[in-house]
Amino acid sequence: MxxxxxxxxxxxxxxxxxxxxxxxxxxxxxxxxxxxxxxxxxxxxxxxxxxxxxxxxxxxxxxxxxxxxxxxxxxxxxxxxxxxxxxxxxxxxxxxxxxxxxxxxxxxxxxxxxxxxxxxxxxxxxxxxxxxxxxxxxxxxxxxxxxxxxxxxxxxxxxxxxxxxxxxxxxxxxxxxxxxxxxxxxxxxxxxxxxxxxxxxxxxxxxxxxxxxxxxxxxxxxxxxxxxxxxxxxxxxxxxxxxxxxxxxxxxxxxxxxxxxxxxxxxxxxxxxxxxxxxxxxxxxxxxxxTPSYSKQASVKAETKTDDDDHVPISQRIKKSATSGSKTSSAQQKVAKPVSSSFKQTSKKSKKVIKKSKYSKSSKVLPSSGEGQKWTTLVHNGVIFPPPYKPHGVKMLYKGQPVVLMPEQEEVATMFAVMLDTDYMSKPKFKENFMTDWKKILGKNHVIQKLEDCDFTPIYEWHQREKEKKKQMSSEEKKALKEEKLKLEEKYMWAIVDGVKEKVGNFRVEPPGLFRGRGEHPKMGKLKKRIRPKDITINIGKAAPIPECPIPGESWKEIRHDNTVTWLAFWNDPINPKEFKYVFLAASSALKGQxxxxxxxxxxxxxxxxxxxxxxxxxxxxxxxxxxxxxxxxxxxxxxxxxxxGNEKDDDEADTVGCCTLKxxxxxxxxxxxLKFDFLGKxxxxxxxxxxxxxxxxxxxxxxxxxxxxxxxxxxxxxxxxxxxxxxxxxxxxxxxxxxxxxxxxxxxxxxxxxxxxxxxxxxxxxxxxxxxxxxxxxxxxxxxxKSHSAQMLRLDEKIDELKGALEELKTDLSRAKKGKPPLKSADGKPKRNMNPEALERKIAQTTGKIEKMERDKETKEDLxxxxxxxxxxxxxxxxxxxxxxxxxxxxxxxxxxxxxxxxxxxxxxxxxxxxx
DNA sequence: TTCTAGACTTGCGTTCACCGGG
DNA sequence: CCCGGTGAACGCAAGTCTAGAA
The missing domain is CATH 3.90.15.10 (Topoisomerase I; Chain A, domain 3)
Incomplete structure (x- = not known):
């Protein structure tokens, strides 16, 4: 062109x-x-x-x-x-x-x-x-x-x-x-x-x-x-x-x-x-x-499907795939490969193609191609929900007295307690919104009436202990936990789009919590309620089996078969019911890449x-x-x-602006x-x-x-x-x-x-x-x-000063060595090894280089x-x-x-x- | 024309995992 | 072997923009 x-x-x-x-x-x-x-x-x-x-x-x-x-x-x-x-x-x-x-x-x-x-x-x-x-x-x-x-x-x-x-x-x-x-x-x-x-x-x-x-x-x-x-x-x-x-x-x-x-x-x-x-x-x-990229991908994926691999280092990926089992291997590899090969491709491609195995559809046309149509077949397993709340029984204090809370009440109290060391505690709006929503759960006549009389520290401390415990676990325990989680989530991690296995972006439903809006968001602190299957709409291919609802006794809100959109599921945002939260494919998918x-x-x-x-x-x-x-x-x-x-914003959002909404x-x-610009943007x-x-x-x-x-x-x-x-x-x-x-x-x-x-x-x-x-x-x-930036800078300064001191000492030693005199004793009074001038000069050059590098690093760090x-x-x-x-x-x-x-x-x-x- | 629902991208902060140094 | 520091991965909030209804 x-x-x-x-x-x-x-x-x-x-x-x-x-x-x-x-x-x-x-x-x-x-x-x-x-x-x-x-x-x-x-x-x-x-x-x-x-x-x-x-x-x-x-x-x-x-x-x-x-x-x-x-x-x-x-x-x-x-x-x-x-x-x-x-x-x-x-x-x-x-x-x-x-x-x-x-x-x-x-x-x-x-x-x-x-x-x-x-x-x-x-x-x-x-x-x-x-x-x-x-x-x-x-x-x-x-x-x-x-x-x-x-x-x-x-x-x-x-x-x-x-x-x-x-x-x-x-x-x-x-x-x-x-x-x-x-x-x-x-x-x-x-x-x-x-x-x-x-x-x-x-x-x-x-x-x-x-x-x-x-x-x-x-x-x-x-x-x-x-x-x-x-x-x-x-x-x-x-x-x-x-x-x-x-x-x-x-x-x-x-x-x-x-x-x-x-x-x-x-x-x-x-x-x-x-x-x-x-x-x-x-x-x-x-x-x-x-080959067009996409096609490649597709093919690749199919074959190797390295998806997982993505995580894995390239080199490793391959191995992994091999090791790993089935699906992973197949799917994952693909993705990864491209990368690794860096540019080689050819070989890869070919390979990939070959494999494809079940899914491959290399041929598929890219999504966008069809008008509005994003996919032809779509298979996935729905979403996974966070585990139900487990009461810990730790009692918070109200006016100095322990209070017994029902599990639902304790859950919300814990959400707040866990945030005791964040800035949100200095935001009145956050506390006010929290209290409003918590009170709805406590009930009108609950002993707890005012946030100022609440003491959440017992729960906060319990939480800190739990975190510490987790940290202290042995690596084997951690690994075992991780594997267990992976096993549970594996089936949700992948979707098959037009025959190609693709990673799903966020298949985990957001857990309940307190809304953490940025800036001065009017809704900060509000309770983000637990999302249930009945809140979720699933989008899937007509021919695909409908994902089983993971929570026994409950069911999805709705099942759709809309191939003009790319989402796999969505639910209404609990904070702003007019908005939606979507589950999409991962960034590595062909659909996103395209x-x-x-x-x-x-x-x-x-x-x-x-x-x-x-x-x-x-x-x-x-x-x-x-x-x-x-x-x-x-x-x-x-x-x-x-x-x-700069789109227009509602009153219930933080007051930020873009070009068209500049004041x-x-x-x-x-x-x-x-022109002097000063405003809060995104x-x-x-x-x-x-x-x-x-x-x-x-x-x-x-x-x-x-x-x-x-x-x-x-x-x-x-x-x-x-x-x-x-x-x-x-x-x-x-x-x-x-x-x-x-x-x-x-x-x-x-x-x-x-x-x-x-x-x-x-x-x-x-x-x-x-x-x-x-x-x-x-x-x-x-x-x-x-938070630790200034401390880190200080530490760097100390190290640099230390090196500079050492440098001076080396220089002194050098001049003495040249005169045939032994080095002076070190600061702590110990005698130093006698070095020849050449060795000292080498050491000086080395130290100088070190100092220069540290200073550059420090500058960059400050700069960025x-x-x-x-x-x-x-x-x-x-x-x-x-x-x-x-x-x-x-x-x-x-x-x-x-x-x-x-x-x-x-x-x-x-x-x-x-x-x- | 305006409003709004809907779909998707962009963006910062937090958590995770790893790595080199003491 | 612990630990601080870091980049990667993750989480989810907050934008943009379109299309269709009102």
Missing amino acids: VDDIDEDDVPLVFKRSNTTSKQNQPTLEAKKSSSQKHGGQTGKLVSDVRTSNGQSSSAQKIKTVPSTKASPVKSPMSSSKASTLPRKASPVRSPVTSTVKSPMTSPKTSISPGKASPVKSPLTSLKASTSSADQSKNSSQQNAATVVKEEKRSTNADDSEDSEDDKPLSARLSAGLTKGNSNHANKGLSTSIEGSPSVIKPKIAKYEDSDDEKPLSSKFQAKSNAGPSTSKSYESDKDKPLASRFNQNGSINRDNQLKKSSMMSSKRPPGEAKSSSQSLVKKPKLSDAS SDKEKYEKARLLKDYIHGIREAYTKNFVSKDPTKRQIAVATYLIDKLALRA VENVEPKPPNV DSIRYHNEVEVEIPVFKAIQQFRSGKKGCDDLFDELDTSKLNAHLKELMPGLTAKVFRTYNASITLDDMLSKETKGGDVAEKVVVYQHANKEVAIICNHQRSVS KTVALGTSKINYLDPRITVAWCKRHEVPIEKIFNKSLLAKFAWSMDVDPSFRF
């Missing part, structure tokens, strides 16, 4: 200034400057909100509570990178936001032994690319060069970068426009944007050609002059998503109400797309791979339209039609800052052209960022705010359905969330291509993690700081303490970008994807090494 314009497409990366950019940027000033030219138009981020750590000031701390998580950050990257960029980088970055600061560090991770073994190399080889080594080297080198440049730009530049980035779209667009022409035309959508109808398409076409293909930045440059804003230096920016550029300041913090604080900066992305023609075309895989692939294809399609879309909304910033103006500005924010759409008080204009995660925007956007926001109160809607003419209806006119199937996927993936693709230089696998992994982090920042994916890398990897980054990059650079895919991801992305494993998003 498209031609390849790859280059173009590339990227724009948006970097958000801070983070990433920082890192890279170290040097970049030069570039910046260029970029800066643009000037202001774009939005750069102004401030950096994030503090270095990421926490933003305000927000920062708030969260404490929740976090319990043990391990805070992992440190992904590190060393290598560092190496590359001199450490300096770090310093630089740090300033701004923490996040950004240091790139990653810890090499170790990357290398990790574990999985690697099996597959690793294969990939590379497969790629065929050519001789690997050499090629890679070359490429790497090349990259390096490029990289360097970039870095420079970015570096500090955050701002500058940002600016460019900021400029982003608009700028780009404009530029593009100016250029005009591109050919592209691609698709022709018909769209007209609001006012300007058809415009888009045409434009698009044009851009694409030239511009699109190239990264924005490049485009810009070329054009640069063109638009006002635009011109700015896109270069750097372009690449990065707008967001990134913006971020600079941004710190995002989650505040969750109070607690969390995190700060990351925000970022936003702008990105552009590149088009790649190929992509469309995509070639199938190298080797045999040709829809995942479609999601990324749609995002890639946006690449071909993005120029025109940006151009159109830029034009509409000054539209006379207020609705059009709001749509234009909202689209700009979604594109540049990666904001979510006047959430966006503060700071002349001349900076999961009550704070989005706090200051961004430079184009003047028309700034003016439009000021106008939208005028005459309104702080709590009024900023976009009073808009809602998500209007916005999406408009987006659909621009590109088939386009919705607000596609921009997030697009910007995330294009950023990864761009950063990987620019920053992958030579180096060993560990260094390349660091590059990947760096890119991953950038995306996480753009999408504002945060995590709370682990509030950034969650997993969410973007699972949901926003097209796995084909990663797989192709691994093949091109001979990085074992297992270094990047864990077992779950390998299974989930089985459909992408045979991508051509030349694939670009």
Whole structure:
């Protein structure tokens, strides 16, 4: 399809200034400057909100509570990178936001032994690319060069970068426009944007050609002059998503109400797309791979069916399967294999096919194919229920006196007691809701009337003892328990969809408990009642046997045979009966994989339209039609800052917002052209960022705010359905969330291509993690700081100081040794062994290296303490970008994807090494 | 056109399992 | 052999978006 314009497409990366950019940027000033030219138009981020750590000031701390998580950050990257960029980088970055600061560090991770073994190399080889080594080297080198440049730009530049980035779209667009022409035309959508109808398409076409293909930045440059804003230096920016550029300041913090604080900066992305023609075309895989992914999977599964294996390490899986018995083996293997083989595939495939055994249906067409029809035959065993409540008989106290409770009453009291050490205890709403529901069970005349007079500690302590007991069990006992559980659940773990055995996602019915809403949820603490068979609707193939109800004497609510949906069962949410809880297939299933692939294809399609879309909304910033103006500005924010759409919410939900539901008080204009965003988004995660925007956007926001109160809607003419209806006119199937996927993936693709230089696998992994982090920042994916984070940092400091002390001592010894004197006694007065100067020098070098590594690790840890890398990897980054990059650079895919991801992305494993998003 | 039921994706926190170091 | 630290797996809350009814 498209031609390849790859280059173009590339990227724009948006970097958000801070983070990433920082890192890279170290040097970049030069570039910046260029970029800066643009000037202001774009939005750069102004401030950096994030503090270095990421926490933003305000927000920062708030969260404490929740976090319990043990391990805070992992440190992904590190060393290598560092190496590359001199450490300096770090310093630089740090300033701004923490996040950004240091790139990653810890090499170790990357290398990790574990999985690697099996597959690793294969990939590379497969790629065929050519001789690997050499090629890679070359490429790497090349990259390096490029990289360097970039870095420079970015570096500090955050701002500058940002600016460019900021400029982003608009700028780009404009530029593009100016250029005009591109050919592209691609698709022709018909769209007209609001006012300007058809415009888009045409434009698009044009851009694409030239511009699109190239990264924005490049485009810009070329054009640069063109638009006002635009011109700015896109270069750097372009690449990065707008967001990134913006971020600079941004710190995002989650505040969750109070607690969390995190700060990351925000970022936003702008990105552009590149088009790649190929992509469309995509070639199938190298080797045999040709088989469509799905088909593969299917086949695979059938044969091997490794499903289980998924869990198991790749290498092991195979064995296991063998060992394990029947079904598992068969089913499981499949999944796993793809992975392991990394790219080999061929062989596998063949094998798989062969086996298939009972289920195979390789042929099956993918689900989506049929209109609306998701499957033809569906067999499964229903769901499993949690065990009934076992009364413990421990008495809580009321006004100091033990109280006897009926089992149902005790059950609810225990739910509360178990949460005594959580933050929820400091939330009045939680206690109030709990008490209201508990009282219903206690009855009106129960002695227990007020929560304040209750003392749940006896139950809490009993629970702690039980936990401790469990922990103390011997490993054999634990293993036995586990096996017993597995035996019980096995039959529920699998479904057979069109003849293929697939894993079921969540076959366990949720146990009763107290609702743990995030943020200031009005329903927190309410009793989530026990779900019974009569609450559950089962969906299954007509020919399949109806699952037996696991609870004797009870029966399912309803049996359906609807093949236009993918759920196997559902029940109404006890907290909000209007909503449902579904049982779906696992992420590794073909059904999910297919829809995942479609999601990324749609995002890639946006690449071909993005120029025109940006151009159109830029034009509409000054539209006379207020609705059009709001749509234009909202689209700009979604594109540049990666904001979510923002559906309307009910009063009985936490008060969070997205783009369409932003309130006047959430966006503060700071002349001349900076917008300060501060609001709680999904999961009550704070989005706090200051961004430079184009003047028309700034003016439009000021106008939208005028005459309104702080709590009024900023976009009073808009809602998500209007916005999406408009987006659909621009590109088939386009919705607000596609921009997030697009910007995330294009950023990864761009950063990987620019920053992958030579180096060993560990260094390349660091590059990947760096890119991953950038995306996480753009999408504002945060995590709370682990409770033990500060203690861990202190411990690291101590170790570093200790090493430094040892280093000094070694140096003293060395100078004495050179003079032929014996070493001084150690601090504790003991004499030390007499070492020769060479040995001492070796030891000094060793210690120095250790210190440097620890410092890098520490920096990375601090840097990532509030950034969650997993969410973007699972949901926003097209796995084909990663797989192709691994093949091109001979990085074992297992270094990047864990077992779950390998299974989930089985459909992408045979991508051509030349694939670009 | 608006509202709402319905279906599915996204996302953070917790728990689990494992691993290397003392 | 215990233990802290960690990544993976799990759990479930909270979004997005569509389609059809009102």
